[in-house]
Amino acid sequence: SDYAFVFLSSILHEFVHELFAGMKVLGCYQFRVTRNSNLFVGEEEVKNLRAKIQGELPQRHFGDAVRLEVANSCSEAMTQFLLGQF
Numbered sequence: 001s002d003y004a005f006v007f008l009s010s011i012l013h014e015f016v017h018e019l020f021a022g023m024k025v026l027g028c029y030q031f032r033v034t035r036n037s038n039l040f041v042g043e044e045e046v047k048n049l050r051a052k053i054q055g056e057l058p059q060r061h062f063g064d065a066v067r068l069e070v071a072n073s074c075s076e077a078m079t080q081f082l083l084g085q086f
Helices: 008-019 043-059 076-085
Strands: 031-035 065-070
Touching: 065 076
Parallel strands: none
Antiparallel strands: 031 065
């Protein structure tokens, strides 16, 4: 059987005008925010890391943003806006 893969971002770029119907879309840029997870794992807990992470994830809050990655095509103004948001 043959498979075809499409990036989700490609679909979003193609249909961004439909997602924001009635609005004038001036740009569409990919970005990624990396946050500090504040997840601490003791040496004895490394043996069962999966169980530790499953127990911690539901209780964790969003940590501070530590990195913002933006597409090369993203304008400086939009980059500054995203920095201000995160």
